[in-house]
Amino acid sequence: MTISSIFLCGIVVTYVALADNYKDKYDEIKTERDSFKETAEDKTEQYNQKVVEKDALEKRLNSEINNLKIEINTLKSDLKVVEAQKMHEEKRASDMASVVETTTQTSKETTKLLMDREAQLTLAEAERIKLEAQLEDTSNTLLERLAIIQTLEKEKKQLLEEKAELQSRMEKLLQPTGKAPAPVVTVTPTTDIARLAPIVTKKIELRGLVTAVDTKNKMASISIGTADGVKEGMRFHVTRANKFICDILIIDTDAEEAVGVLELIEEQPRAGDTIATNL
Amino acid sequence: MSPNRRIRGGKVIAADNLYTVILGIAFGVVLATAVFVAYKCYFQYETIFNIP
Numbered sequence: 001m002t003i004s005s006i007f008l009c010g011i012v013v014t015y016v017a018l019a020d021n022y023k024d025k026y027d028e029i030k031t032e033r034d035s036f037k038e039t040a041e042d043k044t045e046q047y048n049q050k051v052v053e054k055d056a057l058e059k060r061l062n063s064e065i066n067n068l069k070i071e072i073n074t075l076k077s078d079l080k081v082v083e084a085q086k087m088h089e090e091k092r093a094s095d096m097a098s099v100v101e102t103t104t105q106t107s108k109e110t111t112k113l114l115m116d117r118e119a120q121l122t123l124a125e126a127e128r129i130k131l132e133a134q135l136e137d138t139s140n141t142l143l144e145r146l147a148i149i150q151t152l153e154k155e156k157k158q159l160l161e162e163k164a165e166l167q168s169r170m171e172k173l174l175q176p177t178g179k180a181p182a183p184v185v186t187v188t189p190t191t192d193i194a195r196l197a198p199i200v201t202k203k204i205e206l207r208g209l210v211t212a213v214d215t216k217n218k219m220a221s222i223s224i225g226t227a228d229g230v231k232e233g234m235r236f237h238v239t240r241a242n243k244f245i246c247d248i249l250i251i252d253t254d255a256e257e258a259v260g261v262l263e264l265i266e267e268q269p270r271a272g273d274t275i276a277t278n279l
Numbered sequence: 280m281s282p283n284r285r286i287r288g289g290k291v292i293a294a295d296n297l298y299t300v301i302l303g304i305a306f307g308v309v310l311a312t313a314v315f316v317a318y319k320c321y322f323q324y325e326t327i328f329n330i331p
Contacts, residue, residue, distance in 0.1 A: 002305040009312035016316050021323045 030264050206230065210238060210248075210273040213255065218262040220248050222275050225256045236275040238258065245279070 074233035220238075224230050230253050238245040245267045248260035263271065320327050 002301050005305050006308045009308045012312050013315055016319050019319075023324050 005252045046219055058140075093267075139218050204234075204277045206228070206236075207274070208236075208275045210269055210271055210275055212271055213262075213269050215268060217258060218265070220262055220269055221257055221259045222248065222250075223257060225254045225258050227255050230258045234276060234277065235263075237279050238273050239279070240270075240271050243267075248275060 019100050027119045083225070206224060206229060208222050208228070210220055212221045214220065222230075222236060224273055230250060232250055232253055234250045236248045240250060246265040247263040248269075249263055250258050250260040317327050
């Protein structure tokens with residue numbers, strides 16, 4: 001029994017020595033729980049604050065979303081307008097491109113024409129310079145010829161004066177002998193005198209009929225007028241079966257008829273007689 | 280242990296002081312155990328008999 005009690009005491013001592021300090025653990029757990037509780041309260045407060053902030057932010061974002069939706073609608077309408085303008089501008093650009101292409105082609109043609117004209121102008125300028133040189137040569141030659149003519153005229157005048165003096169001397173010498181100096185025959189042939197060229201004319205050859213005759217005033221009208229080439233002052237010969245009747249001097253003309261005065265009347269003309277400018 | 284051994288019926292019998300010493304040692308051990316347990320209870324739970 002003693003040994004058992006000692007053994008039990010050893011067990012008790014061992015158990016008590018090795019037993020955990022549950023009070024310290026309890027304190028630690030309690031402290032930890034309190035800290036967790038405070039943390040939970042802080043977190044709850046933060047959560048509530050965040051919820052409030054979230055509500056405010058949600059309201060603000062909703063208002064911004066509404067504003068952005070309105071802005072999106074406005075931008076959509078603007079986009080439609082801009083797209084319409086873009087299509088219009090693209091069409092205009094294509095039109096302008098075709099115009100530019102046409103203008104470019106026209107410009108090329110104009111440039112080519114201008115180059116041709118410049119080449120022609122260069123040739124004309126060269127021709128002009130050549131002609132100016134020829135003109136200057138001709139002018140110089142003409143001046144020289146004029147100077148020669150003036151000199152020759154002066155010499156001719158002197159020779160005429162000498163001739164007159166010599167003729168007067170010869171007449172004075174030959175007069176007592178009853179002789180006179182014969183006219184001087186020149187050795188150099190005289191040049192031909194200029195004559196009129198023959199006049200070349202063309203026949204008019206208008207033909208028509210006498211339409212009416214006023215014997216009292218010696219007037220007659222004919223069937224052709226200015227449309228056929230009749231002019232005032234023309235003279236028509238009236239014939240009847242190859243017989244000359246008279247002349248008609250036209251004094252007034254119309255498009256389809258003309259009126260004239262009867263001249264050189266050999267027989268009285270009648271309506272239907274033939275008239276012609278040439279017999 | 281007592282040096283005086285008693286023999287009864289031809290057997291050696293232990294002296295009475297030996298049992299007293301054993302009982303004393305056992306008592307001391309139990310007492311020390313009780314003191315140790317009380318010490319541990321007081322310093323760990325600040326009480327000996329109550330449940331904290």
